[in-house]
Amino acid sequence: MRGIKELAMNRNTYSKVIDFMLFLIIFLFPLFDSNEYHLDVAVIIGIYCIINIGLNLLLGNTGQISIGQAAFFGIGAYCSAVLTTNLHLTFWLSICFAAILTATLGISVGLTSLKLRGHYLAMATLGFGIIASTVYVEWTELTGGTSGFLNIPAPSIFGFQLDNEFKYYYLVWAFVLLVFISTQHLINSRIGRALQAIHEREITCGAMGINPAKYKLKIFTLSAAYAGIAGALFAGFQNYISPESFSVYSSIIFLCMIVIGGLGSVWGSIIGTVILSIFPEFIRAVASSEFISPQIKAILNEHSYHLIAYGFFVLIIIVFLPEGIVGGVKRLEAKAYEWLHSKQIVIE
Amino acid sequence: MRTKRKIISIVVIWVFVMGILSVAHAEYRFGILNATTGAYAGLGVHKKKGIMLAIEKINKEGGINGEEVVGIYEDFESDPSKAISLAKKLIIQDKVIAILDCGSTAASLAVKKVTEKRKIVQVNTTPRSALAVDEPWPAYYFQTVPDNSVDAQKIGDFVKSLGVKRVSIIHDSNQYGTSGAIFQNDYFKKAGIEVVLSDKYQKTDRDLTSILIKARDRKTEAVVVWGTIPTPAVIAKNIRQLGMKVHYIGSSGLGSPKLIQLAKEAAEGIVFTSALAYGKMLPNEKPLFDAYKKKYDKFPNYFTALGWDCVMITVEAIKRVGGSKDTTKIRNSLESLSEFYGVIGKYKMNPTDHNGLDTSALHLVKIIGGKWVVLD
Numbered sequence: 001m002r003g004i005k006e007l008a009m010n011r012n013t014y015s016k017v018i019d020f021m022l023f024l025i026i027f028l029f030p031l032f033d034s035n036e037y038h039l040d041v042a043v044i045i046g047i048y049c050i051i052n053i054g055l056n057l058l059l060g061n062t063g064q065i066s067i068g069q070a071a072f073f074g075i076g077a078y079c080s081a082v083l084t085t086n087l088h089l090t091f092w093l094s095i096c097f098a099a100i101l102t103a104t105l106g107i108s109v110g111l112t113s114l115k116l117r118g119h120y121l122a123m124a125t126l127g128f129g130i131i132a133s134t135v136y137v138e139w140t141e142l143t144g145g146t147s148g149f150l151n152i153p154a155p156s157i158f159g160f161q162l163d164n165e166f167k168y169y170y171l172v173w174a175f176v177l178l179v180f181i182s183t184q185h186l187i188n189s190r191i192g193r194a195l196q197a198i199h200e201r202e203i204t205c206g207a208m209g210i211n212p213a214k215y216k217l218k219i220f221t222l223s224a225a226y227a228g229i230a231g232a233l234f235a236g237f238q239n240y241i242s243p244e245s246f247s248v249y250s251s252i253i254f255l256c257m258i259v260i261g262g263l264g265s266v267w268g269s270i271i272g273t274v275i276l277s278i279f280p281e282f283i284r285a286v287a288s289s290e291f292i293s294p295q296i297k298a299i300l301n302e303h304s305y306h307l308i309a310y311g312f313f314v315l316i317i318i319v320f321l322p323e324g325i326v327g328g329v330k331r332l333e334a335k336a337y338e339w340l341h342s343k344q345i346v347i348e
Numbered sequence: 349m350r351t352k353r354k355i356i357s358i359v360v361i362w363v364f365v366m367g368i369l370s371v372a373h374a375e376y377r378f379g380i381l382n383a384t385t386g387a388y389a390g391l392g393v394h395k396k397k398g399i400m401l402a403i404e405k406i407n408k409e410g411g412i413n414g415e416e417v418v419g420i421y422e423d424f425e426s427d428p429s430k431a432i433s434l435a436k437k438l439i440i441q442d443k444v445i446a447i448l449d450c451g452s453t454a455a456s457l458a459v460k461k462v463t464e465k466r467k468i469v470q471v472n473t474t475p476r477s478a479l480a481v482d483e484p485w486p487a488y489y490f491q492t493v494p495d496n497s498v499d500a501q502k503i504g505d506f507v508k509s510l511g512v513k514r515v516s517i518i519h520d521s522n523q524y525g526t527s528g529a530i531f532q533n534d535y536f537k538k539a540g541i542e543v544v545l546s547d548k549y550q551k552t553d554r555d556l557t558s559i560l561i562k563a564r565d566r567k568t569e570a571v572v573v574w575g576t577i578p579t580p581a582v583i584a585k586n587i588r589q590l591g592m593k594v595h596y597i598g599s600s601g602l603g604s605p606k607l608i609q610l611a612k613e614a615a616e617g618i619v620f621t622s623a624l625a626y627g628k629m630l631p632n633e634k635p636l637f638d639a640y641k642k643k644y645d646k647f648p649n650y651f652t653a654l655g656w657d658c659v660m661i662t663v664e665a666i667k668r669v670g671g672s673k674d675t676t677k678i679r680n681s682l683e684s685l686s687e688f689y690g691v692i693g694k695y696k697m698n699p700t701d702h703n704g705l706d707t708s709a710l711h712l713v714k715i716i717g718g719k720w721v722v723l724d
Contacts, residue, residue, distance in 0.1 A: 037440040040433055137521065137550070147523035148428055148454045165436075234429075240458040244386075244427040288420070307385070 019184075022267075023177060030169050039165035043237055045277045046172035047230045050179050052258050052269040054226030057183055059255070060264030061192065062219050063199035064114065067251045068125035071132030072102045072224045074246025076231025081149045081241055082142060091155030091236055098232040099225045106224025110217045129248045136243035148242030155236045168237050175233060176270070179226060183266050195219065260317050262326025271325050276314075283309050375416045376445060376666065376673070378403070378659070379438030381459065383451040386426025387551055390577060390606070391651045395449055395473055396421070398648065398655025401639045406663055413671040417663065420444060424451060428458040435459045439466050445673055448658045449473050453523035456489075463488050469679050471662050473654035475499075475524060476703075485702040488675075490682055492657040492692060494623065494705040496524070499599050500531035502621045502710045503572060508539055510595055512570045516545040516563040518556070518583060520575035520601075528574035528599055544568050549579060557586050564592050576601035581610035588614040595619070600710070603650040608718055615715045619723070622713045623692040624653055626720045632689040657690035664688055 030039055055069050076098040083094035113124035136143050143149060154163040155171070162168050186192055197205045198212045205212050235241050253276070261272020286292070321328040380399055383392040403419045411417055420442045424431035431450065438444045439462065447463060450456040450472040463470040469488050475496045507515060517532050519525035529546060536543050544566040547559045560583070563571060571587065571594050573580045580602050587596060598620035608615045624633060626647065636656050640648040648656075665681040672678065686696045686704070693709025712723040 035440060037433075037437045040436050044433065140521075140526075145526070146454065146521055147526070148458065150457060238429050238432055238458075239461055240428065240432065242428045242454055242458070245429045284422075 019267075023180075026173055027170075030166055034166070036165045039169050041277065041281060043165060043168050043172050044234075045273055046169070046176050047234050047237070048254070048257065048273045048277065049176045049270050050172075050230040050233070051227045052254055052261070052273050053176075053179050053183050053266055054223030055254055056258045056261075056263065056266070056269040057186070057195075058219055058223045059258065060262075060268070061187060061195045061199060062216060064216055064220065065118075065122045065255075066125040066220070066223070067122050067248065067255065068109070068127075068129035068132070069223070069227050069254050070246045070248065070250035071129045072106065072227035073231045073234070073250070074132055074136060074241075074243070075105060076102050076228030077235040077241045077246065078136065078143055078149065078231075079228070080232035081152045081235045084155075084236070085149070085152050091153075091232070095229060095232040098228040102228025102231070103221050103225040106221040107217065109224075110220035114213065114216045114220060126248065126251075129251050133243055133247055136246060143243070146243060148240055149235075150240055152235050152239045152241070154239060162236075172233055172237070175229065179229075180266055180270075187266070191215070191218075256314060258324075260314065260324055262324030262328075262330075265324075265326040268324050268326035275325065279313055280310060375418045376412055377442060378417060378419050378662065379435070379442060379444035379447045380419050380421045380449055381424055381431055381434055381438065381447055381451065381455070382421065382449045383426040383455075384423050388426045388452045390604070392423075392426075392451055394604075394649055394651035395451075395655035395658075397640075397644070398636070398652035398657075399448060399659055401636070401643065401652075402656045402659035405635065405639055406659065412663060412666055415671070417659075419448075419659075424455060426452065426455075428452070428455040431455040432458050432462060435462045439463075439468050444468070445675055445678065446471060446662050448662065449655060453527075456491075457523075460486055460489055467675050467679075469662065469675060469682060471658045471682075473651070473658055475527065485700070488679055490661070490697070490702045492654050492661060492690065492695075493703075494600070494692070494709050495703055496528045496599075497531045498705060498707055499621055499710065500528060500535050502707050502712070503532065503597055503599065504535035504539060504541075505707070506619065506712055507536075507541065507570055507572065507595075507597060510570065512541065512595060514542050514544050514566070514568050515570045515572055516566070516568040517543060517547075517572045517574065518559055518563075519546075519548050519573070520579065521548040521550055524576065524601065525574045532572055532574065549575070551575075551579060553579060554582060555586065556583050557590065560586050560590055560592065563594075564590060568594060570595035570597060573598045573602070575599070577604040577606045578610055581607050581615070584611040584614040584618060600650055603713070605649065608715060613718075615718075617715065619712055619714045621710045622650055622720075622722075623709055623711070624648070624650055625711045625722050626713060628711075628722050632693075633691050636691045653691040657692050660690055661685060661688065661695060 029042065051069055051073055055066065058064050058066055079098040079101050080091070080094040083089040083097055084091055109128055113121060116124055137145055154161060156162060162171055194205070194210045194215055197210060198215055202212050257272040257276045258269050259272070260276060261270065262268025317325070380396070382396050383389055384396060399419060403417050406412070406417050420438060422434040422438060424434050435447055438447060446469040447459065448471050450459055450470065451474070453474040456470070456472040456474045459470060464486055467488060469490065471490045471492065473493050474491065475493050476491065515536060517529050519529040525548065533543055533546060545563045545568065547562070549556055549559065571583070573583055573596070580598055584596060587594065596618045598618060600621045600623065602618070602620040603622045607618070629637060636648055636653060640646065640652065661682065665678055665685055666672065668685070669677045669681045683697055683699055683702065686698070688695045693705045696704035698704065713720045714723055
């Protein structure tokens with residue numbers, strides 16, 4: 001018995017050590033790889049991570065689906081763009097306003113749509129996503145319509161301009177760390193357990209004194225605010241935004257990312273985002289490498305092969321790892337744990 | 349264990365040798381930022397064909413000073429923010445000396461910041477925004493397509509010659525259509541022609557009867573359409589369904605064989621501007637027509653020509669500075685590129701105009717009996 005307890009404690013500290021190590025790697029990465037294009041991809045990954053951690057909290061932990069996450073992402077981006085470019089507010093104020101605005105919208109959308117369940121909730125949030133896309137295109141005076149919003153200033157801290165990929169990398173990943181820690185705490189708190197209970201048995205929860213509607217609304221609002229923050233970061237980094245980045249298609253990609261990474265796990269959101277963002281780059285690298293003959297290269301160049309490969313890759317993961325990559329790893333870990341445990345007893 | 353070690357060492361050596369080979373190979377690298385998926389795919393595929401054919405032709409003729417021209421292709425999926433990332437990739441990772449095409453006006457403007465910062469020439473195929481016309485040309489920003497103001501003038505002159513007094517302008521809500529409509533409105537105001545309706549549509553709209561009924565009620569005599577295929581074909585069909593007897597004049601964006609395929613007999617009588625003089629082969633157009641006919645057994649369209657010219661003017665600029673790979677030198681050479689005949693027309697670039705085409709580059713094409721006929 002003692003052995004198991006010790007192991008369990010060890011396991012807790014061991015996962016903390018792993019968290020620390022992984023973040024250490026993330027924060028040291030730019031020092032080893034100074035290729036600005038790689039950093040550019042890493043910044044976008046960081047921004048998507050913030051959205052996906054929120055989305056995973058909603059879908060993985062609470063069991064509520066949202067196909068309108070890109071809409072909140074876009075609202076945050078346009079809010080920050082308008083405030084910093086037209087009204088000349090600082091980036092930091094604009095990011096606060098973006099979070100507040102998306103949270104408020106999250107409450108109003110959540111109040112009406114969270115009464116729905118399953119497919120109907122998906123439909124409602126999808127509708128919201130489409131409405132938002134139309135607004136970006138049609139409200140030309142404010143958003144610039146399809147031509148996009150130009151000349152968004154880069155943020156600065158105390159007069160220090162964050163105008164290149166290297167500096168921005170640290171800004172974005174600091175935000176990811178912040179969101180990661182707060183979400184991890186949330187999941188391990190009473191609220192987290194309540195969310196898990198709502199996910200499993202909503203009606204029983206109501207009978208046990210947990211108000212499911214209240215919790216669902218809170219989490220929906222929080223995930224909207226995360227997306228809003230990510231939007232503001234995106235606008236400041238790209239210096240340019242257009243409606244294409246916030247389409248329903250993006251919402252679906254976000255869902256794919258967390259499903260592939262692993263539902264209900266914060267690391268799952270990050271890993272899924274990293275893998276689905278890097279995979280196209282990987283195919284691109286393979287297709288343009290010296291190992292492939294010019295004839296095949298010409299064929300690959302002629303067609304949009306990467307989309308096919310991408311789809312195939314997603315399909316394979318879903319078929320062989322239905323609980324996502326983190327789920328797969330956990331299954332392996334449990335097996336190893338079991339094996340260790342049996343050894344322990346023999347030793348005792 | 350030993351065989352494993354052997355395999356590893358062989359792989360390492362191979363990678364190393366390949367690395368050396370790829371470094372040792374001297375060439376001119378052009379980044380091609382184009383969209384063959386998404387909203388701009390319809391134009392993107394044609395531009396891509398033009399670019400690839402031009403590169404093929406240059407290499408067949410010995411490249412630049414015996415060095416090969418290599419086009420590194422990236423599809424930005426019609427998403428301008430993806431275009432920004434890919435432009436960085438092309439410049440930093442692939443070390444290209446120029447970025448060609450850029451697919452849409454929005455993408456060209458989005459990429460502008462990257463190309464200006466890193467001093468890389470951007471030769472795009474998209475007209476500049478009407479909002480940016482009063483601003484000076486960005487230093488590294490060049491274009492092969494006649495500016496929308498030129499197109500608007502050509503269309504306006506034709507409408508004037510028809511003796512029409514009341515016109516409607518219907519345009520795509522994108523940057524191209526919107527800025528075209530602004531120029532067109534200006535022209536008609538100056539020419540004393542009344543614009544009874546100016547309205548926009550979305551690229552995805554499949555019925556524009558409501559706009560056309562408004563135009564009919566306001567007794568319009570001509571409809572000027574600023575947009576790209578497929579929606580102008582929908583407008584042609586709707587005009588026929590409503591039984592309207594009006595002149596239909598379109599911008600260069602209509603110049604695609606799809607117009608006749610989609611609108612069928614409703615396309616009859618449509619007049620649009622085109623940089624290519626079909627059936628009246630001009631000497632500067634011959635190389636593209638020959639190369640295209642040989643490969644695809646068809647006539648190239650306007651967008652293919654835009655892509656082709658992108659490569660041709662960049663190569664010409666590089667040749668004029670003795671094959672230099674210095675991007676600032678290439679830029680200066682492009683800026684002073686005058687008296688050069690591309691397929692589109694005669695480029696007369698100068699510091700105040702990084703395009704240098706005028707109305708002489710454009711022709712009027714009318715659809716008669718399901719065929720394109722050049723009017724001038």
